[in-house]
Amino acid sequence: MTVKLVTDSTCNLPPHLMALYDIRVAPVTIHFGMDAYKADVDIDTAEFYRKIAASGILPQTSQPSVGEFAHLYNTLADEGADEIISVHVAARLSGTCQSAALAASQVSKRVQVYVVDSMAGSAPIGWMLADAAKLIAQGWPAAEIVAHLENQRTQATIFFAVDNLKFAQMSGRVGRLTGVLSAMLNIKPVIGLEGGQINVLTKVRSNKAAMRQIVTLTKERVKNNSVNVGVVHAQTPERAKTLMELAKAELNIQQAFIAEIRISLAVHFGPETLGLTTYPFQGDVNAL
Template sequence: MTIAIVTDSTSDLRPELRAPYGIRSVPLYVLFDGKMYRDGVEIQPEDLFRGLKEGKKTPSTSQPSPAEFAAVYREALESADQVLSLHISGQLSGTVGSARLAAQEFGDRVTVVDSRSVSMGLGMQVLRAAERVAEGRSVPEIVAELERVAAQADIRFTVDTLEFLRINGRIGGAAALLGGLLNIKPILTVKQGRVESGGRVRGHKKAIQDIVDHVRRYVETHGGARVAFLATVGGEEYLREVRAGLSGVPFEDMGDHPIGAVVATHAGPGTVGATLEPITA
């Protein structure tokens, strides 16, 4: 029984991470300056932020169509018996809904999973699923493990500017203005598929320290962890600061991962964070 893995571009998994497992990724779309671009294929985060500095209109995002998913499933099933399709939280995007509509054409040969996460929260689930496929596990076994992991997984991040949260309707204009004046840095988490507040601190150093302290507590509580670090353009130095603060902490390092254009549209430049999950489910 062979199983193919499909995900979407919000997993932020680079091609070199997907290639060893044959993972297929369906791109979401960014509508920018009057044109529709495929995430990670036709547009990168630096294109967005450069364009915004030049005065172009604020981008928006959109999910793939059911027809696009069906085409990928059809191709995958030419060489695999089943498809396991893992996607961005249904509370953040309509992507998993499109995937489920497409899956109806293939009966029980395609299983669609709502990761209840985003970026490397999704990406780490995809990699775990691919590892289990390589071990010969069945789709029900893999889905059950992913559900156990998701219940304990965590994402904690901070944004460098409140402007993109304002633009995308996450906070009001007055709150964004006041936060900017007071140098307030929000701490954000992903819980039950939603982006929620994890608190707020004043200043960049305290925001970085919050992430460092959170990772330390998580590793201690779970007796270890798999940790993936993520950042948008402009957050690379912040990421180095987080890593420096974690020197000597024992965890399975899943690497640094640039956030793609779709997620960056909502997070903005200078975003930095960590995605954590237990080593064993």
Template sequence: MSQVKVITDSAADIPERICGELNIGVVPLTIRFGDTEYIDKVNLKTDKFWELCLAAKELPQTAAPSPGQFQEAFEKARADGYQEIVCITLSSSLSATFQSATLAAEAVSADIDVAIIDSRSATVGQGGLVLDAATRAAAGAGLEEIQKVIKSELERVRVFGALDTLDHLKRGGRIGAATALLGSLLSFKPLIEIRDGVVEPDGRQRTRSRALNHLIEKVSSHRGLSHLAVVHAQAPDIDDFLGRLSSATGIAVNDIFVSEIGPVIGTHAGPRTLGVSFWTE
């Protein structure tokens, strides 16, 4: 058994099957529809989330895990025999998740070494770092080595997305209201980038087709890229997009990591969002 336990939060959008295979611990965020709270991945699966969104009069809200939730995960890892923990969280500029994990690490510091890493990213950008850490842990790497490598990789991660609307980001306070208003009035398809840990506008396109072409051009313009991933929120054109992305990059469809946007990111991105993540040289 590896001596290092890798833990993340549910914003990383890593499929449950892969988390199980790599023994990745996931601390869930909370999703609130009005007065009703759900625990991501526990009593709120992705399909149910989108059903609730369609029926809801108001958009849902998210809340970071408490320090106690992280502490429970850290203590369980110690009880399971792990000697060290690497915890990679959603960007600290987007959520209080990193702060909760840091407080929890301090609470258990006398019993187990915990390294908290701010991914400065989200969804499969964050998830790619988690997968790399877990793969290294499974191969026998220790906490110090994993922490050093992951921190060196943070600047290489790029994440871009094409949204159907900026309404979700605007209401969730994750992007400026003026930009959201402009995109809505002109019926543009907004493009975003996670840059330096925050969501930034990356332009607008008149149609979804042009927006998705923009994503493909973003990816294919980089040479020597790796860790190519695609994430989507019930996008009906995902298969077509993967085929065109494969043709543009020369990377086989089977070698592109594909995941679904879960409730946390879906709350702020909205349905039909399609995103890409990759690492630069």
């Protein structure tokens, strides 16, 4: 049985691994007024931030359509896929899983598609896909891989700090009052994504305090267990390096990468966002 992997453009994973595992991507659409762009296809990260700075407008997003997913699944079936594992951003945050599930039902006579709600976004999706790719190589059936991923996703962690809550408030990810108070007090909210839902966990007064708090929260969750780490950032690479060093001093890290957060997520939290994510280590320390 040939099993293929699909995700959406909220996934963070180093490009060479995306290519190595032949992970296909259904792009989210970014809307600047009447202009629409496929994330990382029609618009790159630099242009995305240039447009925000020039217009002062927060763009909107829309998930890949049912038709786009069906086309991608049919393409993979044409290439010989018998089964597809399609892993996506948390269903509580986006309609992407729903679109994928509807498309899966449309193509069910051609190819079996398993849609997995990552209950996360960004690097944890990437680590889930890397995990799945290794199991595919070991000959695991797709259904067993999906069950494994659904167990592992509960152990993934995402904690991040945003410069302010203006973007999250405008996109509806946090309440208006919380966003206004954050801006007035010039505080740095620390946010967690748990069970597919975003929660403001605490607020601190500086970027340094935010990084320390992110590492502390992560350590409380993962303890001394072996983990893979992804540090993601929005236009703040030096702080990302500092956060990685803080994480290495406290966590039992086996594999790690630093990446610019995908613009499909950055649209909701804005520039200067900085996050620390973990996923349970599954072996193969040479993967990166």
